[in-house]
Amino acid sequence: MPVSLKKTPMPCQPPEERIRNFQEVALGYTEEQARMEAERCLQCKKAPCRQGCPVEIDIPAFINFIKQGDFESAIKKIKEKNNLPAICGRVCPQENQCEKYCTLSKKGEPVAIGRLERFVADYELARGESELPTLPPPTGFKVAVVGSGPAGLTAAADLARMGHKVTVFEALHVPGGVLMYGIPEFRLPKRIVQAEVDYIRRLGVEIRTNSVVGKMVTVDELLENGYDAVFIGTGAGLPYFMGIPGENLLGVYSANEFLTRTNLMKAYLFPQYLTPIKVGERVAVIGAGNVAMDAARTALRLGAKKSMIVYRRSAEEMPARKEEVENAREEGVEFHFLTSPVEFHGDEAGWVKRMTCIRYELGEPDASGRRRPVPVPGSEYHMEADTVVIAIGQGPNPLVLRTTPGLELTKKGTIAADEETGATSRPGVFAGGDIVTGAATVILAMGAGKKAARAIDAYLREKGRRSHG
Amino acid sequence: MYRIVKKKELAKNIKLIEVEAPMVAAKAAAGQFVILRIDEPGERIPLTIADFNREQGTITMIFQEVGYTTRKLGELKEGDFLADFVGPLGQPSEIEKYGRVVCVGGGVGVAPVYPIARALKEAGNEVISIIGARNRELLILEEEMRAVSDELLVATDDGSYGRKGFVTELLDEVLRRNGRVDRVWAIGPVVMMRAVAEVTRPFGIPTIVSMNPIMVDGTGMCGACRVSVGGETKFACVDGPEFDAHLVDWDLALRRLNMYREEEAQALAYHSGEGGNCRCQ
Numbered sequence: 204m205p206v207s208l209k210k211t212p213m214p215c216q217p218p219e220e221r222i223r224n225f226q227e228v229a230l231g232y233t234e235e236q237a238r239m240e241a242e243r244c245l246q247c248k249k250a251p252c253r254q255g256c257p258v259e260i261d262i263p264a265f266i267n268f269i270k271q272g273d274f275e276s277a278i279k280k281i282k283e284k285n286n287l288p289a290i291c292g293r294v295c296p297q298e299n300q301c302e303k304y305c306t307l308s309k310k311g312e313p314v315a316i317g318r319l320e321r322f323v324a325d326y327e328l329a330r331g332e333s334e335l336p337t338l339p340p341p342t343g344f345k346v347a348v349v350g351s352g353p354a355g356l357t358a359a360a361d362l363a364r365m366g367h368k369v370t371v372f373e374a375l376h377v378p379g380g381v382l383m384y385g386i387p388e389f390r391l392p393k394r395i396v397q398a399e400v401d402y403i404r405r406l407g408v409e410i411r412t413n414s415v416v417g418k419m420v421t422v423d424e425l426l427e428n429g430y431d432a433v434f435i436g437t438g439a440g441l442p443y444f445m446g447i448p449g450e451n452l453l454g455v456y457s458a459n460e461f462l463t464r465t466n467l468m469k470a471y472l473f474p475q476y477l478t479p480i481k482v483g484e485r486v487a488v489i490g491a492g493n494v495a496m497d498a499a500r501t502a503l504r505l506g507a508k509k510s511m512i513v514y515r516r517s518a519e520e521m522p523a524r525k526e527e528v529e530n531a532r533e534e535g536v537e538f539h540f541l542t543s544p545v546e547f548h549g550d551e552a553g554w555v556k557r558m559t560c561i562r563y564e565l566g567e568p569d570a571s572g573r574r575r576p577v578p579v580p581g582s583e584y585h586m587e588a589d590t591v592v593i594a595i596g597q598g599p600n601p602l603v604l605r606t607t608p609g610l611e612l613t614k615k616g617t618i619a620a621d622e623e624t625g626a627t628s629r630p631g632v633f634a635g636g637d638i639v640t641g642a643a644t645v646i647l648a649m650g651a652g653k654k655a656a657r658a659i660d661a662y663l664r665e666k667g668r669r670s671h672g
Numbered sequence: 673m674y675r676i677v678k679k680k681e682l683a684k685n686i687k688l689i690e691v692e693a694p695m696v697a698a699k700a701a702a703g704q705f706v707i708l709r710i711d712e713p714g715e716r717i718p719l720t721i722a723d724f725n726r727e728q729g730t731i732t733m734i735f736q737e738v739g740y741t742t743r744k745l746g747e748l749k750e751g752d753f754l755a756d757f758v759g760p761l762g763q764p765s766e767i768e769k770y771g772r773v774v775c776v777g778g779g780v781g782v783a784p785v786y787p788i789a790r791a792l793k794e795a796g797n798e799v800i801s802i803i804g805a806r807n808r809e810l811l812i813l814e815e816e817m818r819a820v821s822d823e824l825l826v827a828t829d830d831g832s833y834g835r836k837g838f839v840t841e842l843l844d845e846v847l848r849r850n851g852r853v854d855r856v857w858a859i860g861p862v863v864m865m866r867a868v869a870e871v872t873r874p875f876g877i878p879t880i881v882s883m884n885p886i887m888v889d890g891t892g893m894c895g896a897c898r899v900s901v902g903g904e905t906k907f908a909c910v911d912g913p914e915f916d917a918h919l920v921d922w923d924l925a926l927r928r929l930n931m932y933r934e935e936e937a938q939a940l941a942y943h944s945g946e947g948g949n950c951r952c953q
Contacts, residue, residue: 460894474942477715479935
């Protein structure tokens, strides 16, 4: 039988239904669907898919186990490399990674590697407590990990599996970082995140919440008080605003605030949960990345009649994943391209009511390789909006950086770190994820955490040799 | 979990709690704040640090019961636990020897003024303190403030104690007396801090206020707490909470503080079955 050119479709909630709830949109494969999809894998000798995986999963091997119906071996194979498979299976941009290199993608759709990863991860979570890998004897080294987002959790898990004692310091009241405060419930259920975090705890990692490094304790104090190395994975938590008039009007939110109130603080369950959020009838989300799509889709679920993406470039330049754009479109999110606000206007009580926008056209390519948006003089017009969410990007949070003398930064204000090892200008201090790259993806942060864990392990072993030699 | 080791009612609806948080106490300084959450469905609320004890590892906060969360906090007893407690957040007050300083505290705002006045006194300043409340029953920390001040002046709105009138009237008199005042600190309701700014402005005296906007994370992540200072947007949680009183956009601060009025009443009604008459400020 010839291999189907199409991926086995994954069941999902119909758009008209899902915009009224916060439950997960994509429902995951059944066993039959997973095995049918696994059958499509050609088991290529060279396995080109593997070069696209930042955490080096043996993709054909785990898919082969699924083919045979041996789901337990499949998840074990994935977990050799990836400690957060249920998360990756949901939020990795597979189309730019493993699936991009799949041999099938030359003629049709690639194997749905992400969906298969999700399937076996969920299979294991549904069966309760998962099996732990055998841990090596303790090395006696202690590592502090700052931040419990994708980079920090990955580094922590890998270091624990190398026998080091790891303590994670998290500023918020729950671990997970952007997986908890940023990515919405309907894309990544929070119980899934906490199940993966629990697995990392069971590897022996201690997670201390409510611990703001840079305020409660500094990196230097950690190094002075018994930690042999520090990994900084504090992410891109500082919201950028546009710096235009009216931005402080009531009803103008940063995407971070809008999503944090909804996801972390569960404002969608207000007043049972006590954190409120205000969403009007016409919501304008400025920006077109994944965060913007999350905000626009969240606004609909919070009761907005109209949710609009307002973007100064065109559809082609949108940084969001195609799948997320598609989901947003299906749900009725409107797209306004080649336009951006230059001023917000409010009513007498100070609530935002409308924006003055200016139209753009595309000029020559800029540093990012995308065509530069150029404002069209005299093209100003009004757009009504009673809630605005600014989703034009996030920068590095300065709390740790300001309090760590000698830590070299880049021009962007991110930490200058070696791409392969995460080593910074300070011996024993490593960094990875968005705090190094600027806002990027979950999987790239995990890849950086993985590389840093390896480098920290090497650093500690070298340190051990020197002190004993 | 963070244990409440001491609880006291200082006045009607004004309560003091002392919470065990050794790591926070080790670093706390005058002018900083904490964020706490009582339990799982709870919201994160910022409270300014009223005192800290490094030896015992505790932080003291004094708060007025205005909404559902502060009321619930007020119902907790010694030995009860808070789910979350994080700090010390924000920048500490800039304490140095300025010469003669005036510390103004209004209502529950006297609480965060206290450690600042104490630190200023310890730094060798002559400290004149002015505290006020609506009436005698609502006046807090009088003895504590007297102990760290060279001179203490008291005002009540209804004249039931001290001078009848507002703290700003006493401040104006102090500034008109002989002798230079080098710096003024003022903490209290937004309208009081704005009035203090207008009193000191003609004298050109540097005046510091502590802003108490709505916050979520308190670490610079969300921008809920933005204040406009001299036309520039600042985050009170990481850039503040103290700012130059003469540069703050007070109208904006008031509006942003009241942004969730309706929801606050709704939450109160939902959880306590009451009408939710807001008694803030």
